[in-house]
Amino acid sequence: MVFSMTMQTPGTSTPAPVFSQRRDWAADNVVGFMMKQAVDHPECISLAAGLVDPKTLPVEVTRQAAERMLGDDSMARTGLQYGTTEGSHRLRDLLLEYLAGLEETTVGELGIDRDQLMLSTGSQQMLALLCEAVLDPGDICLIADPTYYVMLGTVTGLGARAVAVDADEDGMRIDSLEQTLESLDGDGLLERVKMIYIVSDFDNPRSVSLAVERRQRLVEIAAGFSDRQRMLVVEDAAYRELYFDGSPRPSAWGFDEDGQTVALVQTFSKCFSPGLRVGFGVLPSDLVGPVRDLKGNQDFGSASFNQHLLATVLEDGLFAGHVEGLRGTYAAKRDVLASAATEYLGDIDGVDWLVPGGGLYIWMTVPEHVDAGFGGSLFNRAVEQEQVMYVPGDLCYIGVDGVRPRNRLRLSFGVEDSDRLAEGMARLARAIRAEL
Amino acid sequence: MVFSMTMQTPGTSTPAPVFSQRRDWAADNVVGFMMKQAVDHPECISLAAGLVDPKTLPVEVTRQAAERMLGDDSMARTGLQYGTTEGSHRLRDLLLEYLAGLEETTVGELGIDRDQLMLSTGSQQMLALLCEAVLDPGDICLIADPTYYVMLGTVTGLGARAVAVDADEDGMRIDSLEQTLESLDGDGLLERVKMIYIVSDFDNPRSVSLAVERRQRLVEIAAGFSDRQRMLVVEDAAYRELYFDGSPRPSAWGFDEDGQTVALVQTFSKCFSPGLRVGFGVLPSDLVGPVRDLKGNQDFGSASFNQHLLATVLEDGLFAGHVEGLRGTYAAKRDVLASAATEYLGDIDGVDWLVPGGGLYIWMTVPEHVDAGFGGSLFNRAVEQEQVMYVPGDLCYIGVDGVRPRNRLRLSFGVEDSDRLAEGMARLARAIRAEL
Known part of the structure; x- marks a missing residue:
């Protein structure tokens, strides 16, 4: 039998396991990396997670x-x-x-x-x-x-x-x-x-x-x-x-x-x-x-x-009241994070951010020579020394490494409470200043 | 602009909407047909549905x-x-x-x-x-x-x-x-x-x-x-x-x-x-x-x-007791459907079935000249005249129409209760006899 001969062929090298093309196309998983960061650094204040505030869950x-x-x-x-x-x-x-x-x-x-x-x-x-x-x-x-x-x-x-x-x-x-x-x-x-x-x-x-x-x-x-x-x-x-x-x-x-x-x-x-x-x-x-x-x-x-x-x-x-409360909670947390940004970073030229009318994120730009990108110097400093995490903005751009802007940060006010949001911004500001 | 010219081209015929290849590959949906049959014939006793018994739901x-x-x-x-x-x-x-x-x-x-x-x-x-x-x-x-x-x-x-x-x-x-x-x-x-x-x-x-x-x-x-x-x-x-x-x-x-x-x-x-x-x-x-x-x-x-x-x-x-009860319920319903098959069809040469040791189905073979297949004479008679539904066995075979056996039936004892299972088998037997 053909296949049993194959079974017994000794000494053949083991080829790579075969997957479908779809599997290969799906392989580049940024979310997985970010989640691993969160697991490896549980002590960090997370301005990264796009999760909803656990306190608001119904x-x-x-x-x-x-x-x-x-x-x-x-x-x-x-x-x-x-x-x-x-x-x-x-x-x-x-x-x-x-x-x-x-x-x-x-x-x-x-x-x-x-x-x-x-x-x-x-x-x-x-x-x-x-x-x-x-x-x-x-x-x-x-x-x-x-x-x-x-x-x-x-x-x-x-x-x-x-x-x-x-x-x-x-x-x-x-x-x-x-x-x-x-x-x-x-x-x-x-x-x-x-x-x-x-x-x-x-x-x-x-x-x-x-x-x-x-x-x-x-x-x-x-x-x-x-x-x-x-x-x-x-x-x-x-x-x-x-x-x-x-x-x-x-x-x-x-x-x-x-x-x-x-x-x-x-x-x-x-x-x-x-x-x-x-x-x-x-x-x-x-x-x-x-x-x-x-x-x-x-x-x-x-x-x-x-x-x-x-x-x-x-x-x-039961829905309308819940979502109304949610809007109030997130608006207040946005205010805390935006105020902390003004307090800790308002005086630096080239540090800017959008204060949004809704959603979960504040988008921040830092001076072009600061590498805020994936695996870059600011990200490592923030995580390792200041224990605060954000999503590097370059991950959100289409196109290849090297042309994506590396001086943007996605900051979320979703998960952490107000005290930790303010503290997180203080830590992030220290990390940014150290990179200037 | 090229595309706005396109927008204004009058009188062009409307082409078929474009879908992906995957959409085309996924298009042949037998389950959908069977569900439509069930919806169109709510009066039928269903020996077709592979659903679990609603009475057993936890x-x-x-x-x-x-x-x-x-x-x-x-x-x-x-x-x-x-x-x-x-x-x-x-x-x-x-x-x-x-x-x-x-x-x-x-x-x-x-x-x-x-x-x-x-x-x-x-x-x-x-x-x-x-x-x-x-x-x-x-x-x-x-x-x-x-x-x-x-x-x-x-x-x-x-x-x-x-x-x-x-x-x-x-x-x-x-x-x-x-x-x-x-x-x-x-x-x-x-x-x-x-x-x-x-x-x-x-x-x-x-x-x-x-x-x-x-x-x-x-x-x-x-x-x-x-x-x-x-x-x-x-x-x-x-x-x-x-x-x-x-x-x-x-x-x-x-x-x-x-x-x-x-x-x-x-x-x-x-x-x-x-x-x-x-x-x-x-x-x-x-x-x-x-x-x-x-x-x-x-x-x-x-x-x-x-x-x-x-x-x-x-x-x-809470699980073990539930699943033990479930086994008892389905075993009893299997017995009812199998006994009814013996009672109503036991005397016909060429009508055979497997009595299973588990699961939800009884598989029945009828004489080769009886067309029990998808859209065939027995299926239509069963649904329209006897108001009982089964899954035509040919749907479960690989390969093209014309070579798949059309004298098999999948009968489920999942959904209906014992009385209706027995009555369903009586109806099905009448439909089969009429096709002999």
Whole structure:
């Protein structure tokens, strides 16, 4: 037998284990490195972690909802049984109302029904599914630079390519988007552009929001390609609920008049509980089937239990109060971190930061000769000597080492309490001064 | 601008929307059809659904565990916060003990640590991740025929190919496995064989188990290729706990002496609650990183909440009693369905069935001239006239229409109660007799 001969061949060298191409594409994992730093340096004050504040987690609200759900035999059994791949009818109907509230309109005016709303394991799964449904190896996704670095992993994990579009304090620049498309056209690559990824509200890492008029213009540009190719706008609204003043902005999705251009992706991880992993997408109708089939192959469907628990939270009116409290907490912590920055770094030329109107992050620039980058001198000094950790800003840029700016820092006010935020900024300031 | 000219080109025909190749590969969805049948015919008695019995769902056990978990502030906050991609330490440590119990050994003798045990959203996600880590388009996965048809979708959804190996009442035949490998070698395709998929206990659709000596031999054969390629044995043990007599069998994984050949995949969907979607894999060490990276891109990690809820169930000793009751319930329902088969069909030559020692299914063969297949005459008669539904056995075979046997039926005793199981068999018998 051929294969048993092979089995017995002595002295052959052991080749490298074989993995799929997808495995190789997925291998570069920055999050893993950052988590290892956190584990290796537990004494550090973390201005790095993008986690939500553990003190704000809705323990009591969840307890109440679980009590009602598990005290109702029928509701309990529905939650403990398989659901469908698309997710619970009950929660999806409630989410249509929830979405109408955010868009400041009515469910009827939304122009969609429950079938276009699909539940997922956090918003990350919906982002990944949309990428899988649309991107082939070699395809291009346009992304504002700097960006949510996990999305870069998702895109490159499919063998596709992220191409940077410049952004300013109002998010992705429309002129840069147009120039990028022209330049790709000049290179014969325009037809490979299948996706534009935007984080419309309080993005990661800068907490800047895309200006409302840009949302509209961007959707028009993408829709303009609809007679030759799908150029899907994926709108990631993970931080949408975390506004500190005023009210939520209209989504880019709301400007998609034919409903064929924008997929809106949201999550309850930031505004309620990451541990429940409930996210959702609002999809163009022709993407519903493809995304459902892909999700069916991946996991059949996300946990029914969590969907019914969250549905109970929404139904019982337990959500609004929680998220209002959350906004207050984060706004206060932003103020503490921003004030500490002024106190400890306000006098240094070339140290600047954005004070955001929402979200979880303050984006800081230090003088160009300071190496704040991944594995660089400031990062090591901060971690080893001052015991404070941040996310090096270069990780959030598209493109190769050497051209990414290395003088930016993402500082999060998510996890630590006010005292430690102030102390963390004092320590960071000492580290920065030592590098000047 | 090039693209705005494109936008304004009038009268061009609308091309088909563009999707990725992966979307096309994932498009053939049998589960969706069956679910639609169930929705369209709610009056039917379902001998089709592979769901667990809703009456057996652990409402009270889950209520108790949720009460303790959400009453303990620290445990509650851990469950409501992000976890790691690999999953909760606490649950993984408990699962090592659980696995040792199934293998009838000690945690120390298992020869693995927590890091090789990774949690997933049901076992389906772990199966899908393993396929993604190992299979490229054109690669081959060997599967016993007939098989769990969802796995066929997962394999073909990656552009890979499922190749059938014959099976008898002791599962995959080793002689057929050897012949298949020889034949693929003859075709120059041996190096594309990257995976062997087995459902070792009470498989879907036939509820047959792989003989223990075959488990060992199969692992030896796959390991024999380790000096030239990865030929991963994926052992799906979804029904492992649902044995009706004796005790669980040793896994194929237990025969993998170097720990590099078998990935063992289990789930709490069948033996506890599908709505929690907690599954896990025990992985060869070099697969841990690749699978974690792929999962990280897909969803960061499965829901912490569910992991801690299940950990509490295990820790508080609430699991064993539940699963023992479950075995009793399903054994009794198997007896009802098997007795009804004898009563209503025992006198017909050419109608035979397997009475299983575990699992959820009875596999029935009808005379060859009866078309029991997908969309065939018996299926339509059963659904439309007799209001009873089954899974046509041809859906569970690999290969093209026309060569798959169309005289097999998968009958499930999972969902319906005893009275309806007996009535369902009476109806099915009438439908079969009418086709003779």
